[in-house]
Amino acid sequence: MEEGFPNATGREQSIRGMRNSEFCLHPAGDTPTSCRLFDAIQSLCIPVIVSDTIELPFEGIIDYSEFSVFASVSDALTPKWLANHLGRFSEREKETLRSRIAKVQSVFVYDNGHADGIGPIEPNGAVNHIWKKVQQKVPMVKEAVIRERRKPAGASVPLRCQCI
Known part of the structure; x- marks a missing residue:
């Protein structure tokens, strides 16, 4: 090498x-x-x-x-x-x-084994786990946005989650 x-x-x-x-x-x-x-x-x-x-x-x-x-x-x-x-x-x-x-x-498999990429993905593979993580984070992001919108002018609202 x-x-x-x-x-x-x-x-x-x-x-x-x-x-x-x-x-x-x-x-x-x-x-x-x-x-x-x-x-x-x-x-x-x-x-x-x-x-x-x-x-x-x-x-x-x-x-x-x-x-x-x-x-x-x-x-x-x-x-x-x-x-x-x-x-x-x-x-x-x-x-x-x-x-x-x-x-x-299998958790680290990103492709589905098809040369063209068309077809089912590994159920326990990385792609599904990434989507699960996104699904978990979306509600936290929405809550953070709502808190930010409703805070009084000049006030600071501490972040409650590591959502982004």
């Missing part, structure tokens, strides 16, 4: 590396477009999530602690801490984590 901008070859090499790895690092600062977490889950590679305050996709639906390893930033920056921590996992524990990953893989 060469340093530089991502391309199809680099992405394929990265995915191949994940498929041959037991653990896949997901450091703080990973972006939705970099896809490391998604690729790790699709590759049955145990995510190692390094962050103190990360927000993960579909957290209300799946519990990442059931199939991922979490490390604080300070621990991960301590020399040899992460390697020692991961080295303590037995083969049985790693297999258990991988079997749990397999159970949640």
